[in-house]
Amino acid sequence: MKIDLTKYRETFFEEAAEHLAALEATLLLLEADPANADALTTAFRAAHSIKGGADAVGLPDVTGLTHALEGVLDIARSGPAGLTRRTLELLIEATDELGGLVAAARAGEPAPAGVPALVARLTAALVPPPPVEYTVRIDPLPDALRYGLDPLALIRELAGLGTDVRTELDARRLPPLAELDPEQCYLGWTVRLKSSYPPDELAGVFAFARDNLRVTVEPAVAAVVEPAPASAAAPPPAPPPPPPGSLSMDAPSAERAVMISEFCGEAVEHLEEADRFLLALDSDPTDRAALNAIYRAFHSLKGVASMLGLEDVRTVAHEAESLLNLARDGKVVLRGPAVELAFASVDALKRHMGYARDWATGKGPMPADPTVHGLVTALRQACEAAGGMPWPTPDPVPAPTPAPAPVPTAPPAASVAAPPTPAAAPAPETPAPAPAAPPTGGAKPRRGTAEKETVRVDKDRLDKLVDTIGELVIAQSMAQEELLDLARRTGTAPRTLDELAKIARDLQELSLSLRMVPLQGTFQKLTRLVRDLSKKMGKPVDLEVHGEETELDKTVVDQLGDPLLHMVRNAIDHGLEPAADRVAAGKPAAGRVGLRAYHQGGSVYIELSDDGRGLDRDRIVRKAVEKGIIPDGAKLTDAEAYALIFEPGFSTAAAVTDVSGRGVGMDVVRRNVEALQGTIQINTRLGRGTTFTIRLPLTLAIMDGLMVKLGGEVYVLPLLSVVESFRPQPDAVRRVAGRGEVVTARGEVVPLLRLYQLLNQSGAETDPGRGLVVLVEDQGKRVAVLVDELLGQMQAVVKSLDANYQRVEGLAGATILGDGRVAMILDVNGLARLHRLHGSAAAVPAA
Numbered sequence: 001m002k003i004d005l006t007k008y009r010e011t012f013f014e015e016a017a018e019h020l021a022a023l024e025a026t027l028l029l030l031e032a033d034p035a036n037a038d039a040l041t042t043a044f045r046a047a048h049s050i051k052g053g054a055d056a057v058g059l060p061d062v063t064g065l066t067h068a069l070e071g072v073l074d075i076a077r078s079g080p081a082g083l084t085r086r087t088l089e090l091l092i093e094a095t096d097e098l099g100g101l102v103a104a105a106r107a108g109e110p111a112p113a114g115v116p117a118l119v120a121r122l123t124a125a126l127v128p129p130p131p132v133e134y135t136v137r138i139d140p141l142p143d144a145l146r147y148g149l150d151p152l153a154l155i156r157e158l159a160g161l162g163t164d165v166r167t168e169l170d171a172r173r174l175p176p177l178a179e180l181d182p183e184q185c186y187l188g189w190t191v192r193l194k195s196s197y198p199p200d201e202l203a204g205v206f207a208f209a210r211d212n213l214r215v216t217v218e219p220a221v222a223a224v225v226e227p228a229p230a231s232a233a234a235p236p237p238a239p240p241p242p243p244p245g246s247l248s249m250d251a252p253s254a255e256r257a258v259m260i261s262e263f264c265g266e267a268v269e270h271l272e273e274a275d276r277f278l279l280a281l282d283s284d285p286t287d288r289a290a291l292n293a294i295y296r297a298f299h300s301l302k303g304v305a306s307m308l309g310l311e312d313v314r315t316v317a318h319e320a321e322s323l324l325n326l327a328r329d330g331k332v333v334l335r336g337p338a339v340e341l342a343f344a345s346v347d348a349l350k351r352h353m354g355y356a357r358d359w360a361t362g363k364g365p366m367p368a369d370p371t372v373h374g375l376v377t378a379l380r381q382a383c384e385a386a387g388g389m390p391w392p393t394p395d396p397v398p399a400p401t402p403a404p405a406p407v408p409t410a411p412p413a414a415s416v417a418a419p420p421t422p423a424a425a426p427a428p429e430t431p432a433p434a435p436a437a438p439p440t441g442g443a444k445p446r447r448g449t450a451e452k453e454t455v456r457v458d459k460d461r462l463d464k465l466v467d468t469i470g471e472l473v474i475a476q477s478m479a480q481e482e483l484l485d486l487a488r489r490t491g492t493a494p495r496t497l498d499e500l501a502k503i504a505r506d507l508q509e510l511s512l513s514l515r516m517v518p519l520q521g522t523f524q525k526l527t528r529l530v531r532d533l534s535k536k537m538g539k540p541v542d543l544e545v546h547g548e549e550t551e552l553d554k555t556v557v558d559q560l561g562d563p564l565l566h567m568v569r570n571a572i573d574h575g576l577e578p579a580a581d582r583v584a585a586g587k588p589a590a591g592r593v594g595l596r597a598y599h600q601g602g603s604v605y606i607e608l609s610d611d612g613r614g615l616d617r618d619r620i621v622r623k624a625v626e627k628g629i630i631p632d633g634a635k636l637t638d639a640e641a642y643a644l645i646f647e648p649g650f651s652t653a654a655a656v657t658d659v660s661g662r663g664v665g666m667d668v669v670r671r672n673v674e675a676l677q678g679t680i681q682i683n684t685r686l687g688r689g690t691t692f693t694i695r696l697p698l699t700l701a702i703m704d705g706l707m708v709k710l711g712g713e714v715y716v717l718p719l720l721s722v723v724e725s726f727r728p729q730p731d732a733v734r735r736v737a738g739r740g741e742v743v744t745a746r747g748e749v750v751p752l753l754r755l756y757q758l759l760n761q762s763g764a765e766t767d768p769g770r771g772l773v774v775l776v777e778d779q780g781k782r783v784a785v786l787v788d789e790l791l792g793q794m795q796a797v798v799k800s801l802d803a804n805y806q807r808v809e810g811l812a813g814a815t816i817l818g819d820g821r822v823a824m825i826l827d828v829n830g831l832a833r834l835h836r837l838h839g840s841a842a843a844v845p846a847a
Helices: 006-032 037-056 060-078 085-107 115-126 151-159 199-209 254-283 288-308 311-328 337-360 371-385 459-490 497-513 520-537 554-575 579-584 617-626 638-646 666-675 828-837
Strands: 132-140 163-170 188-195 213-219 516-518 541-546 551-553 591-600 603-610 679-685 689-697 702-710 713-718 722-726 733-736 740-745 748-754 772-778 781-787 789-797 811-816 822-826
Touching: 006 037, 006 085, 006 520, 037 060, 037 085, 037 254, 037 337, 060 085, 060 115, 085 115, 132 151, 132 199, 151 163, 151 188, 151 199, 199 213, 254 288, 254 337, 288 311, 288 337, 311 337, 311 371, 337 371, 459 497, 459 789, 516 520, 516 554, 520 541, 520 554, 520 591, 551 554, 554 591, 554 603, 554 666, 554 689, 617 638, 638 666, 638 679, 638 781, 666 679, 702 772, 702 781, 702 822, 713 789, 740 772, 740 781, 748 828, 772 789, 772 828, 781 828, 789 811
Parallel strands: 541 591, 713 822, 748 781
Antiparallel strands: 132 188, 132 213, 163 188, 516 551, 591 603, 603 689, 679 689, 702 713, 702 789, 722 772, 733 740, 740 748, 772 781, 811 822
């Protein structure tokens, strides 16, 4: 029995992309509010999910980087102050590197070179400095009590910043009882403790009482250690090291291999459930149902692993089960380091499921896991600290030799300073006398509420489903055509046709909705881009985003990323002025970039606006003449002049930077938008700003079209491009030198495009006065298309020419009509381009 992990890796990569997007969005939110507890928890969960998935599918580089990133987030959410600006920048950098690392793993490429150095930087932020013993002398002034000072509350706060706290009372100033003033303070205290905080932060506990007491913080002088009396009890021995694991196990028998493989599959389900409940327990440590579910998962794993001889799995599951049992008895509160041990146990067991599966299927020996020793030791120490049973001393076994601990260097003394900042997480937490209160940082999950479930579907299967339903719609249309013809001949009226058409239409709309995804992910990437470019270019930018919940076909959303990326870069680099220039022009120093999406008239509109310098028409025209794009003296409308920025190689940048200026980008924008059957328009005011408006169809799989007849063939015009149709008067059509034929429509002169010439179609009507002219619009430009007659509106299931034949200029695809014939879908932009190249110079046959 051989198990292929490829599909599991693909699932991980899909989930990792979602978690990375959530992590990036949350870090950007934390940039504005570093102490946001909900955001810190969300970021931690995203990182933890990526780490667990990477462990399960055997990606150690991803696991290592995410583990370090997760640790920094955990320290931040354990303290009251949140993230510092420097740490946040490090996390954002790590998220970017993690995205590259996941992409490299998916492509089978080596990890980026900078990953080890980044892990080292994150680890340095994780590891607290070694604790140092301090002596803190506290001397309240005589009138301190009269001013409301409570020295004991401050001493308790100081004790919370260290361990091994010893407090000595100094009552030398205490007078006889007859002379005692109850409102005067005569006492002093000396507190000795070990702490990883620097001395100025320990003194910061008393910052707000500096007028009422004197405080000194000094490193303790090493005392001479006196021998303990013979009757003193010896300290309990340290927990013994766990067994090193099952590293030299022989290959299992065929029967046992099948059992191990089945166990691995069930164990992964148990661990996924444990992971899910741990996340719930992390938000609400009082959730008994979640705690019991996690305990059951570890207990189930322990029993079967012991039967199958998987000693590492049994050991980790047993120690984790012991910690959870203490939590069920109220002796441990699963938060902070304790819950991290539970998470680490789940991760280790997931990793071992992969090892066991590969070993059972003959892919190699059971590998050693160097993390098991430290994990089991930490679990045992946590249980002993909470009052668990002492561990029996086993036979001596070899254990890894630990590196010598660094000798702490005593920092200088300090006086009263700023308030304290959070330290690293303390040792595993023991319970307080009273039950822990529910967290107030976020809303508790409502029990009894039905959860919304999702199912992942392979994209190719979904596309095949949509194509099949499209074929069904075509077949239904053909059947309807035949039945209507039969009904006309027999004089009967089929009653089921309308119901069948309704069901087919509903089924088609439902299948298309399965491919609809919100623009949120795309907009989120642009939010990150604006932030990075703003810092890189020294331009403060405020981004306003609206309508990110607007949905589009996934194919459209995937291809929309690059055009929007280029447009945002240009908006910040070219559109927005430097802060000094904006202030001089009476604008706010921070530029504004707006990103908006909305539905209107069956289309999706995406607007990108800025309040920058706007487009300079004269400068654009001069630059186009210099580059030979247009001849000198050409008469252009404003729309035509602004559209020049979409020409290949066009740029008005004074210098080339690594952001823009090479004349590439905007032509890519237009080309990609046209490939999506969309249009783009520009609205600008010099000195006030520019707005780009992209109009897109909801989906590329189906479109509303206008059927037109040309000769003996039927063609389809996208309905979104159609403005109106009319039959022109003879004097409305004329020839203009240099522009070919034009027709006057409602006072506007537009080019006349003879479709039969461009498509080489014989038998078509050549006289505009006897045919029909359809006025269509693309990117703000209108052209008149000469056809024979209109046949009506239809919903066309689009068949790609690129996939089935080859790309043809002027054609966007094909569809199948109800009578079984193939009709070509016309590309308005491509037809206009053909007309500019060939149509205007073509001879017009005599009518």
